[in-house]
Amino acid sequence: xxxxxxxxxxxxxxxxKHAVVSDFHMEIKDKEFLVxxxxxxxxxxxxxxxxxxxxxxxxxxxxxxxxxxxxxxPKDRDIAMVFQNYALYPNMSVFENIAFGLRLRKLxxxxxxxxxxxxxxxxxxxxxxxxxxxxxSGGQRQRVALGRAIVRSPQVFLMDxxxxxxxxKLRVQMRMxxxxxxxTLGVTFVYVTHDQVEAMTMADRIVVMKDGLIQxxxxxxxxxxxxxxxxxxxxxxxxxxxxxxGRIQKEPTGRLAFHTSRFAIPLPQDIAAMLExxxxxDKRVTLGIRPENISLEGLYSDAVITGIFKLDELMGADRxxxxxxxxxRLLVLRVQxxxxxxxxxxxxxxxxxxxxxxxxxxTGVRFA
Amino acid sequence: MRLRLWRRASRLHAMDGFQKVLLLLMIVLSVxxxxxxxYIFNHAFKPYHELFVYPPTFFVKEPVLxxxxxxxxxxxxxxxxxxxxxxxxxxxSGLAVLLVTAAxxxxxxxxxxxxxxxxxxxxxxIILTLMFAPEVVQIPRYLVVSQLGIMNxxxxxxxxxxxxxxxxxxxxxxxxxxxxxxxxxARIDGANEFTVFLRIVIPVCKPAVATIAILAFQSxxxxxxxxxxxxxxxxxxxxxxxxxxxxxxxxxxxxxQGAAAVAALILFVPNLIVFVILQGKVIAxxxxxxxx
Numbered sequence: 001x002x003x004x005x006x007x008x009x010x011x012x013x014x015x016x017k018h019a020v021v022s023d024f025h026m027e028i029k030d031k032e033f034l035v036x037x038x039x040x041x042x043x044x045x046x047x048x049x050x051x052x053x054x055x056x057x058x059x060x061x062x063x064x065x066x067x068x069x070x071x072x073x074p075k076d077r078d079i080a081m082v083f084q085n086y087a088l089y090p091n092m093s094v095f096e097n098i099a100f101g102l103r104l105r106k107l108x109x110x111x112x113x114x115x116x117x118x119x120x121x122x123x124x125x126x127x128x129x130x131x132x133x134x135x136x137s138g139g140q141r142q143r144v145a146l147g148r149a150i151v152r153s154p155q156v157f158l159m160d161x162x163x164x165x166x167x168x169k170l171r172v173q174m175r176m177x178x179x180x181x182x183x184t185l186g187v188t189f190v191y192v193t194h195d196q197v198e199a200m201t202m203a204d205r206i207v208v209m210k211d212g213l214i215q216x217x218x219x220x221x222x223x224x225x226x227x228x229x230x231x232x233x234x235x236x237x238x239x240x241x242x243x244x245x246g247r248i249q250k251e252p253t254g255r256l257a258f259h260t261s262r263f264a265i266p267l268p269q270d271i272a273a274m275l276e277x278x279x280x281x282d283k284r285v286t287l288g289i290r291p292e293n294i295s296l297e298g299l300y301s302d303a304v305i306t307g308i309f310k311l312d313e314l315m316g317a318d319r320x321x322x323x324x325x326x327x328x329r330l331l332v333l334r335v336q337x338x339x340x341x342x343x344x345x346x347x348x349x350x351x352x353x354x355x356x357x358x359x360x361x362x363t364g365v366r367f368a
Numbered sequence: 369m370r371l372r373l374w375r376r377a378s379r380l381h382a383m384d385g386f387q388k389v390l391l392l393l394m395i396v397l398s399v400x401x402x403x404x405x406x407y408i409f410n411h412a413f414k415p416y417h418e419l420f421v422y423p424p425t426f427f428v429k430e431p432v433l434x435x436x437x438x439x440x441x442x443x444x445x446x447x448x449x450x451x452x453x454x455x456x457x458x459x460x461s462g463l464a465v466l467l468v469t470a471a472x473x474x475x476x477x478x479x480x481x482x483x484x485x486x487x488x489x490x491x492x493x494i495i496l497t498l499m500f501a502p503e504v505v506q507i508p509r510y511l512v513v514s515q516l517g518i519m520n521x522x523x524x525x526x527x528x529x530x531x532x533x534x535x536x537x538x539x540x541x542x543x544x545x546x547x548x549x550x551x552x553x554a555r556i557d558g559a560n561e562f563t564v565f566l567r568i569v570i571p572v573c574k575p576a577v578a579t580i581a582i583l584a585f586q587s588x589x590x591x592x593x594x595x596x597x598x599x600x601x602x603x604x605x606x607x608x609x610x611x612x613x614x615x616x617x618x619x620x621x622x623x624x625q626g627a628a629a630v631a632a633l634i635l636f637v638p639n640l641i642v643f644v645i646l647q648g649k650v651i652a653x654x655x656x657x658x659x660x
Binding site: 053079081085087089101104105 | 547549554558560563567571574
């Protein structure tokens with residue numbers, strides 16, 4: 001049983017007043033796969049290192065299970081950690097690397113031998129036990145690092161960008177292995193990454209961070225479909241969500257519509273009601289819509305935007321079209337790969353307004 | 369074998385003109401550096417008329433053992449047997465290698481990997497001491513040894529050697545290269561600070577440790593200062609000191625030049641042996657193998 005309670009934790013470095021992590025508060029459930037995601041410098045690694053005990057906690061408490069661990073050294077926290085650069089001991093063989101933690105616990109020799117071999121078999125490292133880390137490939141090194149963590153059967157697994165040094169193909173493969181590992185071990189995983197795809201594919205819950213502040217804690221689905229603010233909306237999902245600046249206005253017919261200087265899009269009833277509830281009529285808002293929720297004009301629609309086609313990116317099955325619609329940034333929509341458009345020609349597109357999100361133009365907070 | 373020869377040749381082939389010039393320069397330089405060693409070995413076997421030949425020759429023409437006999441004869445006359453001096457030197461040098469590397473490493477580790485108040489000042493002070501010529505510190509050293517009451521003891525030989533700023537500096541620079549993640553991984557694995565130091569830091573720093581071992585051996589083996597200044601009893605003095613007394617003031621003297629030549633060789637050989645044993649480690653570049 002290892003829930004982790006992070007109770008209003010702050011991290012400040014003595015040299016500056018500025019907090020690297022501010023008021024981090026959440027409970028990580030037992031057996032959960034939790035992912036911290038955010039751009040570099042957002043404090044996600046620092047938070048992980050505070051859980052690990054590698055970084056001092058300036059303010060607040062961290063509980064692992066029901067133990068307060070603020071002043072416990074890392075070795076007494078019953079955790080294992082996998083580092084970005086693997087951090088294998090270069091002077092030891094693969095076997096010794098995996099066995100090091102067990103040896104320090106003075107386990108009997110046959111027991112060490114057994115658990116190292118079991119871990120090595122699970123990670124397909126049996127053939128390399130006598131090698132030095134320098135004789136292994138990146139993927140193998142990463143597996144040794146994982147092996148070193150799992151033999152100790154800790155309560156909590158901490159991973160600090162473990163896949164970012166691997167090439168793309170290997171990364172996908174190791175991602176699957178880590179998910180599998182989590183299922184078989186049944187312990188709490190805390191995983192740090194800057195890659196939103198990793199976060200989406202692996203996490204039970206995602207913590208999105210920016211500038212040391214939690215932006216949102218939710219399931220991958222919820223973070224994707226109902227982001228808390230424009231930062232989360234823009235960070236999660238690729239290509240990025242489109243943001244369109246405009247104004248909510250009441251049409252003569254009584255319906256609400258989203259107006260920009262170029263076009264107006266009528267809004268569906270439920271969204272209109274929500275916006276009205278927030279008193280947003282005649283106010284500026286930011287509309288957010290994902291590329292897959294915009295389509296080329298069909299038979300009939302009343303919400304049509306005309307954009308000038310600028311460029312496209314072929315992704316294999318899909319093609320991303322970039323359109324100029326009088327905003328600061330080009331609008332991106334995802335269409336099937338066989339669709340081609342002519343450069344600088346107008347193109348009529350239809351956003352699915354039932355999937356549209358509205359954000360405060362200044363604070364970026366989503367209206368719900 | 370043939371394959372290897374062919375490979376060597378191909379490597380030479382792959383060099384451009386500049387590299388070939390450099391190679392030639394290095395060969396000339398290394399031959400030049402080798403000359404004193406050749407000279408020492410040959411000198412010890414020269415008969416008297418060759419020792420004083422002008423211009424001096426590098427290679428001995430008629431090698432004889434007469435100089436060795438002369439040295440044996442001289443040492444037989446000394447009050448303290450030569451083996452006692454030899455024992456002193458071996459004992460002191462062996463301990464010095466251990467203590468100097470241990471002290472340097474223990475000093476360098478916190479300087480490299482721990483941030484304690486004033487660590488910059490401590491390191492700056494150590495660097496500063498690199499600038500003093502040994503003669504400058506002779507009197508302070510004498511005062512320290514005498515005030516500590518360790519005159520005429522083995523500790524009096526060892527203590528002045530133990531502060532080797534170049535060793536601390538070298539190891540600190542080396543330890544700076546060790547990624548922090550490596551130490552953190554060990555700490556999470558359950559290692560305490562000393563285990564991290566002994567099982568991770570020192571093995572990774574092996575080349576630097578070997579270098580310091582060589583330096584420590586050389587400075588203690590050839591050391592005559594502590595015998596001259598801190599030792600009163602003849603049986604506490606070192607082999608190097610003994611040999612220097614044999615050959616002192618011989619600049620304009622014909623007698624005992626042969627013994628002096630042999631003495632120089634005997635003093636030199638252990639240095640060579642230690643270097644040959646450890647040089648593989650020194651040259652071995654640190655493989656940051658666990659780290660990408």
